[in-house]
Structure formats: C-alpha cells, structure tokens
Amino acid sequence: xxKNTLSAENRTKTLLSVVLGIxxxxxxxxxLAVVINSFKLNTYVKSDTFAIPxxxxxxxxxxxxxxxxxxNYPFWKSVAFSAFITIVSTALILLFTSMAAWYIARxxxxxxxxxxxxxxxxxxxxxxxxxxxxxxxxxxxKLNTPWTIPIVYLGFGAGLAIFMFVGFVKSIPIEIxxxxxxxxxxxxxxxxxxxxxMLKPTMISVGILEIxxxxxxxxLPYLVLDINEYRTIxxxxxxxxxxxxxxxxxATMALILLSIIPVIIFYLxxxxxxxxxxxxxxxxx
Amino acid sequence: xxxxxxxxxxxxxxxNEKKKGKKGEPQKKSNLKxxxxxxxxxxxxxLEIADREFVVLVGPSGCGKSTTLRMVAGLEEISGGELLxxxxxxxxxxxxxxxxxxxFQSYALxxxxxxxxxxxxxxxxxxxxxxxxxxKVNEAAEILGITEYLERxxxxxxxxxxxxxxxxxxIVREPKVLLMDEPLSNLDAKLRNQMxxxxxxxxxxxxxxxxxxxxxxxxxxxxxxxxxxxxxxxVQQIGTPQEVFDHPANLFxxxxxxxxxxxxxxxxxxxxxxxxxxxxxxxxxxxxxxxQARLLAHNVESQDITLGVRPEHIALxxxxxxxxxxxxxxxxxxxxxxxxxxxxxxxxxxxxxxxMDLQGVHHDGIKIGDKxxxxxxxxxxxxxxxxxxxxxx
Numbered sequence: 283x284x285k286n287t288l289s290a291e292n293r294t295k296t297l298l299s300v301v302l303g304i305x306x307x308x309x310x311x312x313x314l315a316v317v318i319n320s321f322k323l324n325t326y327v328k329s330d331t332f333a334i335p336x337x338x339x340x341x342x343x344x345x346x347x348x349x350x351x352x353x354n355y356p357f358w359k360s361v362a363f364s365a366f367i368t369i370v371s372t373a374l375i376l377l378f379t380s381m382a383a384w385y386i387a388r389x390x391x392x393x394x395x396x397x398x399x400x401x402x403x404x405x406x407x408x409x410x411x412x413x414x415x416x417x418x419x420x421x422x423x424k425l426n427t428p429w430t431i432p433i434v435y436l437g438f439g440a441g442l443a444i445f446m447f448v449g450f451v452k453s454i455p456i457e458i459x460x461x462x463x464x465x466x467x468x469x470x471x472x473x474x475x476x477x478x479x480m481l482k483p484t485m486i487s488v489g490i491l492e493i494x495x496x497x498x499x500x501x502l503p504y505l506v507l508d509i510n511e512y513r514t515i516x517x518x519x520x521x522x523x524x525x526x527x528x529x530x531x532x533a534t535m536a537l538i539l540l541s542i543i544p545v546i547i548f549y550l551x552x553x554x555x556x557x558x559x560x561x562x563x564x565x566x567x
Numbered sequence: 568x569x570x571x572x573x574x575x576x577x578x579x580x581x582x583n584e585k586k587k588g589k590k591g592e593p594q595k596k597s598n599l600k601x602x603x604x605x606x607x608x609x610x611x612x613x614l615e616i617a618d619r620e621f622v623v624l625v626g627p628s629g630c631g632k633s634t635t636l637r638m639v640a641g642l643e644e645i646s647g648g649e650l651l652x653x654x655x656x657x658x659x660x661x662x663x664x665x666x667x668x669x670x671f672q673s674y675a676l677x678x679x680x681x682x683x684x685x686x687x688x689x690x691x692x693x694x695x696x697x698x699x700x701x702x703k704v705n706e707a708a709e710i711l712g713i714t715e716y717l718e719r720x721x722x723x724x725x726x727x728x729x730x731x732x733x734x735x736x737x738i739v740r741e742p743k744v745l746l747m748d749e750p751l752s753n754l755d756a757k758l759r760n761q762m763x764x765x766x767x768x769x770x771x772x773x774x775x776x777x778x779x780x781x782x783x784x785x786x787x788x789x790x791x792x793x794x795x796x797x798x799x800x801x802v803q804q805i806g807t808p809q810e811v812f813d814h815p816a817n818l819f820x821x822x823x824x825x826x827x828x829x830x831x832x833x834x835x836x837x838x839x840x841x842x843x844x845x846x847x848x849x850x851x852x853x854x855x856x857x858x859q860a861r862l863l864a865h866n867v868e869s870q871d872i873t874l875g876v877r878p879e880h881i882a883l884x885x886x887x888x889x890x891x892x893x894x895x896x897x898x899x900x901x902x903x904x905x906x907x908x909x910x911x912x913x914x915x916x917x918x919x920x921x922x923m924d925l926q927g928v929h930h931d932g933i934k935i936g937d938k939x940x941x942x943x944x945x946x947x948x949x950x951x952x953x954x955x956x957x958x959x960x
Contacts, residue, residue: 457675460642465736466663466692475688479679 313542320345320535327531341532346540349533352522357537360518363428364541367503367514368496371435375492379440380481383447384473388456398448404441409501417505428512431503435496443488450484451477486555494545515541569618569653569666569743569776571639576612577647578634578800581605599629599800604646608634610800612648621770621777623791625784626823631800632780633748639778640669640746653743663692665744668737672749674729676721676736682708683717686736693740707735710772711765727758734766738773747779751786763789784824788812796820818955821875827906827917829949830881834874836867836950836958843867845874845948848912850889855946861959862950872958873951878906878917880947883939890940898935907933909941916941 319327321342322335330339350357386394416434420426425434454477462476500516509517519537523529582605600607609631616622624632637643639650641662650658657665668689676685683704690700708714711731721729730750737745750766751759763786770777770790781787787794788808796803796811796819804816815821821829834847843862845852852874854862884890893911902922909916918941920933933939950958 455673455675457671457673458677460640460662461669461671461675461736462677463642464640464662464667464669465689465740468663471692476677479677482679 316535316538316542319532320539322532322535324530324532327535345530345532345536348530349522349537349540352530352533355513355518355521357518360513360515363512364497364514367428367431367435368493371432371439371496372489372492374432374436375439375443376485376489378436379443379488380447380478380485381473382440383444384451384477386444387448387451388459398444401441401444404438405445409438413501413505420506426506426508428507431506434502434506435492438502439492439495443492446484446488447481450481454480483555486552490549490552490555493548497541497545570651571614571616571744571776571778572651573612573614573616573635573639573648574651575648576609576635576638576645576650577607578609578631578638578643579605579607579646599631608800609638612802614795614802614805616776616778619774619776621779621790621792622795623779623781623787623793624795624797625781625787626797626803628782629799630797632782632795632797635797636669636746636748636778636780639744640667641665666742667744667746668740668742669746669748670730670733670737670750672752674721674726674733674753676729676732678721681718681720682713682724682732682735685721685732686739689736689740703739704735707739710738710769711735726754727762730754730762731765734769738769738775741773742775744776744778745773747777749781750779751781752783759786766790784826788824794824796823798823814957814959815875815949816957816960818873818875818951821949821951821957825877827878827919829875829877830916832874832876832912832914834872836862836870836872838867838869845872845945845950847874848891850891852943852948853945854948854950855944858946858948858950858959865958865960867958871953873953873955875949875951876943876947878919881916881918881941881943883918883920883933883941890942892938892940895933895935895937895939898933905933907939909939911941 315331318333318335319331322330322333322339322345323341324345326333326335326339333339335341382397386398420431420434425431458476458480459472462472467475498516499514500520503512503514504517504520507513507517509521513521515537519534519541522534522537579602582601582603600610612631612635614622624635626632634643638645639652641657641660645658649656652665652667677688680688686704686707687700690703695703704717705714708717711734713728713731713735716724716728716732721732724732730753734750747766751762754762767790779786779790781790791808793805793807794811795805798819804811804820806814811820811824815824818831832847834845834852837844837846841859841863843854843859845854891911893909893916895907896910896915897908899906899908900922905920905922907918907920909918952958
C-alpha cells in the first residue's frame with residue numbers, strides 16, 4: 283500500500299467521523315434541550331430554547347416541584363402505576379415467551395411454525411393499525427385497568443421476544459436438554475433448572491427492550507386505561523396542559539427529565555448485556 | 568449391573584418425501600432402505616448384552632449406531648421390537664426411569680453450574696441426602712482426577728476435562744447401563760488415546776454395563792468385549808475384536824476393521840473333490856486345512872471370488888517361482904513399519920514391512936520404483952463370494 287491510498291483511507295475515516303459526530307449531536311440535542319429547559323423559567327423556554335439557564339432564566343428546582351404538584355392527580359400515583367405496569371408486563375413477557383419459544387424451537391410441527399411466523403409477522407404490524415379495535419376489545423374483556431393491562435402488553439411484546447428467544451434456543455445444543463431428561467428431569471424441571479438459566483443473556487436483553495418500551499409507552503395506556511383514574515407518567519406529563527391549552531413548558535421538561543432518568547441509568551447499567559444478548563443468538567457458542 | 572436385550576429393534580423415520588419431491592429430486596442421504604412407512608434407520612437389530620459387558624457399536628456415519636443407542640436411552644422412539652433392561656420391557660419407559668446414564672459427544676454439561684453441581688444434579692433429582700451426594704461426587708472426581716476443578720464452571724475447562732466431568736456425571740448415579748455416544752470424537756488425537764486408556768481403567772473400577780458408539784475402529788477394537796459392526800441400519804457382524812479381525816463376515820467388515828485396509832484380488836476358487844485351492848494370476852494358493860474344512864461344511868462349489876489379504880500378512884521375498892511381482896509406488900514411513908503401495912496385478916497392493924526385525928536388522932533399503940516380489944500363505948486369505956459374504960460362514 284502506498285502513501286496515497288493510506289491518506290485517502292484516512293480522509294474517508296475523518297469524513298465518516300464528522301458525519302457520525304453530527305448525527306450524534308442531532309440525536310442528543312433534544313435530550314440536552316430537555317435537561318437545559320427543565321431548569322429554566324417557563325417564559326424563557328420558548329424564546330431562549332438552547333440558552334444555558336443562568337441569571338434570571340435559572341429556575342432552580344421550582345419546575346420540578348410545580349410539575350409534581352400540578353393538577354389534582356398525584357404524581358407518585360403515576361409513578362407507581364408506571365412502575366407496576368412495567369415490571370409486571372416485563373415479567374409476564376419474559377416468562378411466557380421464553381417458554382413458548384423453547385417449545386417452538388424444539389418441537390418441529392406445522393403448528394409451531396405457524397405460531398412462529400405469526401409472531402414474526404406481528405412485529406411488522408404498526409400499533410396504530412390495530413389500536414381502535416384493540417381498545418374496544420380491551421374494554422370488553424375488562425383489560426382496561428393497570429392490573430390487567432400487562433396482558434395486553436404481553437400480546438404486543440410477544441412478537442419480538444419470541445423471535446429473539448427462538449433464535450437463541452436454536453443455538454443451544456439439544457444434548458443438554460437430553461442429558462437433563464436422562465438425569466431425571468421432566469419438561470418443567472428441564473425448563474426451570476436447565477433452559478431458563480441458559481437463557482439469561484437473552485432474558486436480560488429482551489427485558490431491557492421491553493422495560494424501555496413499556497415505561498415510555500404513551501398511546502396504549504392512553505387508549506386503554508380510564509384516564510381519570512389511572513395515569514402513567516407519559517399521560518401525566520400530557521395532562522400538565524392547562525384548560526385553555528396553556529402549557530407550562532418548564533414543568534413539562536422537568537417531569538420528562540425525571541421520567542427518562544431511570545431508563546438512562548438502567549440502560550447504562552445493562553448496556554453490556556444488550557449487545558451480548560443480541561449477538562448471543564447469532565453465533566453458535 | 569444389568570443385562571440389556573435388543574430384540575428385532577427397528578427404527579423408521581416417517582416419510583417426508585412427498586413434500587421434498589415437489590422441490591426436485593428426492594434427497595437420498597445414504598443407502599438406507601426406504602419403505603412405504605418411511606426411511607428405515609435401524610432394521611432388525613438383535614443383541615444380548617451380558618451384565619458388565621462392554622459392547623461397542625461401530626460403523627460409518629449414518630449407519631444407525633447412534634440411533635440405536637438413543638433408542639436404548641429413550642431419546643428416540645422405538646418403531647418396532649423389544650428393548651429389555653434387566654429383564655424388564657422398557658420400550659415405553661421415560662429416559663429418567665430407565666436407570667441409565669449417557670455421555671454425549673458434545674459433553675452436554677450444564678453451562679451455568681459448576682463441575683460439582685453438574686455431577687450432583689442427577690443425584691439431587693433422585694433426592695439423595697446431601698452428605699451422600701458429596702461423598703459420591705468426591706469419589707467420582709477422584710477416580711477421574713478432576714477434584715481440583717470441582718468449583719469451576721465448564722467453560723473454564725479444556726475438552727478433555729469437560730469429557731471427564733461428563734463421564735463423572737454419568738457414573739455418580741451408578742446406572743445399570745452406561746451409554747457413550749462418540750465420547751472421544753471431539754478430542755485431539757493425543758488426548759483421545761489417553762482418555763481411551765482411562766475408559767479401560769474406569770471400566771475395571773465400576774460395576775456397570777457399557778454401550779459405546781464410535782466410528783473409529785481403533786476405539787472399537789481396544790475397548791470392546793464385543794463389537795457390533797453396522798452399515799446402512801443393518802448389523803453386519805457381532806463378535807469379539809479378534810473374531811471380527813480374523814473372520815470378517817463380509818467384504819464390508821473386512822474393509823472396515825484393520826488399518827490400512829485389506830487388499831482385494833479377483834481370484835478363482837477351485838474345488839477338486841474335497842480339496843480347495845485359490846487361483847490368482849495363474850498361481851495356486853493352498854488353502855489351510857481349517858478353512859478347507861469350513862468351506863467343505865458349507866459345500867462351497869468352484870466359483871469366482873474376491874480374495875482378501877491384510878497388508879500385515881503379506882511377506883516380501885526375493886525372486887521365487889510362486890511369487891507375485893510389483894513396483895513400489897508410494898512408501899509411507901511410520902517409524903516401526905513402512906507401508907508400501909505396490910503396483911501389482913494391475914492394481915494397488917498395500918504391504919506393511921517392519922523396519923527392524925528381532926535381530927535388529929534394518930529393512931530400509933526399499934525405494935520408490937523398486938521391483939519386488941511378495942507372497943502370502945493360504946491361512947491368511949479371506950474368501951468372499953460374489954455377494955460379498957465370507958464363504959466360510
């Protein structure tokens with residue numbers, strides 16, 4: 283390789299770095315705006331959106347206090363509902379879809395193939411296409427409370443989760459399960475003592491994806507739940523609007539910041555596992 | 568600690584040819600029989616295994632040896648016939664209730680458990696008291712020399728160590744039958760030899776019946792009390808290693824057992840009264856009295872035959888009247904012996920020559936292109952009829 287091609291390669295690399303850097307900034311900017319504006323007085327949010335809140339613009343934590351106490355619906359209740367729905371939904375998804383995926387991957391029948399392709403297909407159907415019939419169905423089946431809405435999430439989350447679990451189970455040598463059955467395990471025992479622990483990397487990555495989705499989801503709970511009684515955090519933020527469409531942007535930003543902090547912390551803590559889990563199914567170990 | 572009887576065992580995989588047929592030619596993997604019911608993977612397998620016997624199933628890949636073993640384990644359904652362990656019919660008994668243990672080629676250890684937990688797992692499921700579990704695991708670990716790895720996870724072990732753990736997990740249960748499915752195939756050559764020796768030692772120490780599957784004839788010869796040679800789902804011969812080596816039942820067995828392969832010649836068997844001679848290239852080979860008697864007992868007539876001679880039974884000589892002549896084509900130095908590939912009688916003939924005889928004289932003077940003469944006696948020839956069967960059987 284001579285000098286010219288080397289420098290050409292370097293030029294491409296530099297160009298790529300710049301382009302990717304710009305894309306990164308574009309992605310980070312809205313988050314940054316939320317952080318900055320949550321500490322800014324409401325009147326300056328619109329006029330000086332990207333200004334650092336100093337001097338008279340700086341609002342301290344007043345936006346946070348205002349956001350949490352605004353209106354007649356207590357913020358802690360929204361947090362509790364959000365947390366409950368997220369945890370229960372994710373737990374249901376992990377337990378049931380991993381079991382289903384194990385069955386689909388191991389039993390070679392037309393029934394299993396059909397279910398598998400239905401699940402994969404469900405991933406490409408946009409939520410907006412089914413949301414009205416869904417909210418009606420959920421009402422009829424009394425799935426419109428925070429205690430029952432995890433079942434709806436189970437249905438929507440199953441597609442991706444089964445797809446990922448099936449991919450991973452197929453990479454586990456079947457001899458391990460055969461060894462378990464010779465060692466004295468029935469199907470349930472084989473699942474809980476042998477298969478479940480081996481699924482851990484995929485469990486973590488599916489879990490993270492589902493938690494982020496359910497926690498941030500706005501449309502589904504908005505359509506299904508009775509808004510006067512049950513609000514999740516995204517709905518709570520939406521209701522910071524005053525009666526004539528006046529919006530306290532500072533308070534809104536503050537609550538948005540509060541709501542994304544757990545997700546960001548969670549994501550950073552589990553980042554390593556996400557990559558591991560997504561790659562786990564791809565390469566035979 | 569049990570006898571195992573396999574009576575007319577059969578395995579048929581239901582036919583999926585219809586579906587495949589649409590896409591193109593029906594895919595035929597091997598020479599397995601295809602009937603209306605499906606592909607016959609194992610056909611009419613009969614074997615009585617005595618208590619504490621070590622039986623090796625050997626054959627090329629796809630011959631049904633693993634399928635047979637898996638049927639004994641209960642991992643594969645039995646399509647026909649009877650399987651008895653300790654006199655009890657177990658055709659429809661779940662694997663866990665058959666009191667067997669199995670060692671897999673891929674080790675099949677539980678990756679999330681330590682070596683100790685792996686070995687204790689079957690005992691825990693049997694609800695054996697904890698102190699007894701500890702005692703048994705420690706004992707097995709000592710036999711296999713893995714005591715120092717007990718607290719490690721399988722991924723921190725080498726292939727040989729993993730296979731020891733797998734064997735350990737199998738023997739802690741003190742099963743009636745210990746099944747091994749190509750346990751050494753994933754190991755490198757040196758480790759394989761070492762583990763083979765350890766299995767022989769292990770066998771002396773534990774009281775159990777062994778069924779061992781391999782495609783490696785050396786493993787089969789060295790380990791087995793008896794060998795079952797299979798091909799295309801059918802048993803070709805059952806016998807002790809010496810029996811199958813000395814008296815192969817057919818061409819396939821004669822070629823499968825023994826390295827390098829037996830040499831085959833197109834020859835003639837001539838019967839004059841009650842006397843038999845083989846004729847090869849116009850030269851007469853006197854057949855030994857023992858073989859004569861067996862041929863006579865079967866009333867074998869004069870016919871064209873395939874004459875088989877093992878490379879180690881061919882002797883090199885100087886010139887002589889009844890010698891065959893050949894040119895050295897390839898010479899493979901093995902250390903203690905040289906494998907010579909000769910061009911002779913219009914075909915390739917392999918001869919094994921010891922490099923040093925008992926007097927310490929080296930025989931390393933043979934070069935490629937040399938013309939040499941060889942011969943073999945009538946006691947070492949194998950006579951196969953046109954259908955490939957040994958005429959002595």
